[in-house]
Amino acid sequence: xxxxxxxxxxxxxxxxxxxxxxxxxxxxxxxxxxxxxxxxxxxxxxxxxxxxxxxxxxxxxxxxxxxxxxxxxxxxxxxxxxxxxxxxxxxxxxxxxxxxxxxxxxxxxxxxxxxxxxxxxxxxxxxxxxxxxxxxxxxxxxxxxxxxxxxxxxxxxxxxxxxxxxxxxxxxxxxxxxxxxxxxxxxxxxxxxxxxxxxxxxxxxxxxxxxxxxxxxxxxxxxxxxxxxxxxxxxxxxxxxxxxxxxxxxxxxxxxxxxxxxxxxxxxxxxxxxxxxxxxxxxxxxxxxxxxxxxxxx
Amino acid sequence: xxxxxxxxxxxxxxxxxxxxxxxxxxxxxxxxxxxxxxxxxxxxxxxxxxxxxxxxxxxxxxxxxxxxxxxxxxxxxxxxxxxxxxxxxxxxxxxxxxxxxxxxxxxxxxxxxxxxxxxxxxxxxxxxxxxxxxxxxxxxxxxxxxxxxxxxxxxxxxxxxxxxxxxxxxxxxxxxxxxxxxxxxxxxxxxxxxxxxxxxxxxxxxxxxxxxxxxxxxxxxxxxxxxxxxxxxxxxxxxxxxxxxxxxxxxxxxxxxxxxxxxxxxxxxxxxxxxxxxxxxxxxxxxxxxxxxxxxxxxxxxxxxxxxxxxxxxxxxxxxxxxxxxxxxxxxxxxxxxxxxxxxxxxxxx
Numbered sequence: 001x002x003x004x005x006x007x008x009x010x011x012x013x014x015x016x017x018x019x020x021x022x023x024x025x026x027x028x029x030x031x032x033x034x035x036x037x038x039x040x041x042x043x044x045x046x047x048x049x050x051x052x053x054x055x056x057x058x059x060x061x062x063x064x065x066x067x068x069x070x071x072x073x074x075x076x077x078x079x080x081x082x083x084x085x086x087x088x089x090x091x092x093x094x095x096x097x098x099x100x101x102x103x104x105x106x107x108x109x110x111x112x113x114x115x116x117x118x119x120x121x122x123x124x125x126x127x128x129x130x131x132x133x134x135x136x137x138x139x140x141x142x143x144x145x146x147x148x149x150x151x152x153x154x155x156x157x158x159x160x161x162x163x164x165x166x167x168x169x170x171x172x173x174x175x176x177x178x179x180x181x182x183x184x185x186x187x188x189x190x191x192x193x194x195x196x197x198x199x200x201x202x203x204x205x206x207x208x209x210x211x212x213x214x215x216x217x218x219x220x221x222x223x224x225x226x227x228x229x230x231x232x233x234x235x236x237x238x239x240x241x242x243x244x245x246x247x248x249x250x251x252x253x254x255x256x257x258x259x260x261x262x263x264x265x266x267x268x269x270x271x272x273x274x275x276x277x278x279x280x281x282x283x284x285x286x287x288x289x290x291x292x293x294x295x296x297x298x
Numbered sequence: 299x300x301x302x303x304x305x306x307x308x309x310x311x312x313x314x315x316x317x318x319x320x321x322x323x324x325x326x327x328x329x330x331x332x333x334x335x336x337x338x339x340x341x342x343x344x345x346x347x348x349x350x351x352x353x354x355x356x357x358x359x360x361x362x363x364x365x366x367x368x369x370x371x372x373x374x375x376x377x378x379x380x381x382x383x384x385x386x387x388x389x390x391x392x393x394x395x396x397x398x399x400x401x402x403x404x405x406x407x408x409x410x411x412x413x414x415x416x417x418x419x420x421x422x423x424x425x426x427x428x429x430x431x432x433x434x435x436x437x438x439x440x441x442x443x444x445x446x447x448x449x450x451x452x453x454x455x456x457x458x459x460x461x462x463x464x465x466x467x468x469x470x471x472x473x474x475x476x477x478x479x480x481x482x483x484x485x486x487x488x489x490x491x492x493x494x495x496x497x498x499x500x501x502x503x504x505x506x507x508x509x510x511x512x513x514x515x516x517x518x519x520x521x522x523x524x525x526x527x528x529x530x531x532x533x534x535x536x537x538x539x540x541x542x543x544x545x546x547x548x549x550x551x552x553x554x555x556x557x558x559x560x561x562x563x564x565x566x567x568x569x570x571x572x573x574x575x576x577x578x579x580x581x582x583x584x585x586x587x588x589x590x591x592x593x594x595x596x597x598x599x600x601x602x603x604x605x606x607x608x609x610x611x612x613x614x615x616x617x618x619x620x621x622x623x624x625x626x627x628x629x630x631x632x633x634x635x636x637x638x639x640x641x642x643x644x645x646x647x648x
Contacts (some may be wrong), residue, residue, distance in 0.1 A: 251506030
C-alpha cells in the first residue's frame with residue numbers, strides 16, 4: 001500500500017520524536033486508561049498540574065504524596081490543611097470553567113459528571129472521572145490514581161494500610177459486641193433519607209458487625225416512610241446533631257428504643273467528613289462510628 | 299346597562315333551583331364517602347402488607363397501635379386538612395382574580411415560605427446572631443412567616459388590592475426576587491439543598507396529631523369568612539363596577555379574602571411544604587362536575603382538595619413501599635394528567 005506525502009511526513013515526525021527529540025517531560029511512557037464514564041483517556045505521562053473536583057480524590061492525591069501537584073480543588077476540599085490555600089474552582093456541578101482553563105491543568109479529576117467532563121473535553125483539557133460511591137471504590141481509586149500519578153508502589157502501600165486498619169477496627173468492634181448485633185438506622189437527612197447496606201456508609205456499619213434496619217433491595221439511599229423506622233425499632237440511630245434533639249417530636253418516634261434510651265450518635269462536621277468521604281481517611285471515620293457504637297449500644 | 303353574561307345567569311339560576319341544590323347535596327355526600335374510604339384505606343397502607351395491617355386493626359399490640367393511631371391516622375387527617383386549605387385558597391384566588399389559572403401560590407407565598415425555610419436552616423446551621431429568630435421558629439414557623447411576608451410585600455408593592463392586574467404582577471415580581479435570594483443563600487450552603495428539595499417537593503411523612511390539629515383549626519377559621527363573603531365573589535364576577543354599585547366595599551372584600559388565602563396557604567405550606575397543583579385543580583374539579591355558585595364552590599373545593607391530597611399521600615407511600623415518593627411529585631402527576639385531559643376534551647369539543 002503506497003503512502004502519500006502527508007503520511008510519510010507524519011511517520012517521520014513520530015519516529016523523530018521517539019528517537020530522542022523528546023524533552024524530559026515526556027520520557028515517561030504515555031498512559032491510556034478507561035475512566036468511569038467509559039472514555040479512553042490518554043496522558044502523555046504522569047500529570048504535574050492537577051485539579052481535583054472531589055474532596056475524597058483530593059485526599060487520595062495528597063495521601064499518595066502528590067499534594068504539591070494540585071493547582072486547584074473544588075470548594076469542599078479542606079483536607080489536608082495544605083489544600084486550603086489553593087484556588088477553589090467551584091463545585092462539581094457548578095465548576096468554574098474559566099478558572100480551570102486559566103490554570104492550564106494537565107489533568108482534572110472528578111466524579112461521574114457528564115456536563116463538566118464534556119465541556120472540559122471541548123476545551124481540550126484531559127479529565128478523568130472516578131466513581132467513588134462504594135467501599136470497594138476506595139481501593140480501586142487509590143490504585144488507579146497511583147498508576148496515573150506514577151506512584152504505584154505508594155498506592156499499594158496505602159491500600160494495604162487502609163485495609164489492615166479497617167479490618168482491625170471491624171474485628172475489635174465485633175469482639176466488643178460479644179456476638180450481639182445492634183440494629184442501626186443511619187439517617188442521611190431528615191426527609192428521611194437513610195443509608196442502605198449497599199451504600200458506602202452502610203458497608204462500614206456492616207463491617208462493624210451491626211445490622212442495618214434498611215434492607216439492601218431498597219437501594220443505597222432510599223427515602224423511607226418514617227413509619228418504617230418505628231416498625232423496625234433500631235437499637236442505635238446515627239443522625240445529624242441538629243435533628244437529634246427533635247427525634248421524639250416525630251409522630252410515633254418516641255416509642256423507638258434508640259430514642260427512648262437516647263442511644264444516638266451524632267458527629268462534629270470534621271468527623272462527619274471522614275465518615276462520608278470514601279477516601280484514605282476511612283479508617284478514622286470508621287473508628288468514630290465504632291467508638292460511638294461501643295458507647296451507646298445496648 | 300350591561301347584560302349579565304351567560305355564566306352569571308347560570309349562577310343566579312343555580313341559587314334558586316332546588317334540583318340543583320339536591321344535586322349538590324348528592325355530590326357532597328359522594329366526596330365525603332370518598333374521603334372516608336381514603337381515610338380507612340390509609341390505615342392499612344404503609345410499610346407493612348395489607349394483610350398484616352388488617353391483622354393489626356383486629357388485634358393491635360403496643361407497636362402496631364403506635365403505627366396505626368400515632369402515625370397513619372394523623373398523617374392522613376393532616377393531609378386532608380392541608381389539601382382542603384389549598385383547595386379553599388385556590389377557589390378563593392380564582393374568584394378574586396377572576397382567572398381560572400389563579401392558585402394559592404400566586405402572590406409569592408411559596409417562594410416566601412421557601413426563603414423562610416432557608417433562613418431557618420442557615421440559622422440552625424451557623425450561629426449568625428441576626429438570624430437566631432429564624433432558628434427558633436423552626437421550619438414550620440419560618441415557612442409561615444415567609445409566606446405572610448411575601449404577601450405583605452406583594453400588597454405593599456401594588457399599593458393595595460384594588461387593581462388585580464397590578465397585584466398579580468407584584469406577586470410574580472416578589473416571587474422571583476425571593477426565589478433568587480433563596481438560590482443565592484443555598485449556593486453558599488449546598489449541603490442544605492437536599493432538605494430544601496424535600497420541602498419544595500412536599501412531604502406528609504411527619505404530620506402528627508399536633509400538626510393535624512393545627513391544620514384543622516386553621517381550616518375552620520378560614521372556612522367561616524370564606525362562606526360569609528362568597529356572595530361578594532359572586533357579585534365580583536359581574537366586574538368591579540357592577541359589584542361596587544351593588545354596595546360592596548371592594549378593598550375590604552379583597553383584603554379579607556386575600557387574608558384567608560394567606561393564612562390557609564401559609565399553614566399548609568408550613569406543615570407539608572410546597573405541594574403543587576392541589577389548589578389549582580380542586581376548584582376545577584368542582585366546576586367540571588357541577589354548576590356552582592361561590593358558596594358551593596368554597597365548600598366543594600376543600601372537599602376535593604382534601605381527598606386529592608389524601609389520595610396522593612396514599613399513593614406516595616404505596617407505590618415504592620416501604621420507601622416513599624415525594625407527595626408533591628404525586629399531586630403534580632395527578633393534577634397534570636387531569637389538566638391535560640381537560641384541555642384535550644375542550645379542544646376536541648371546540
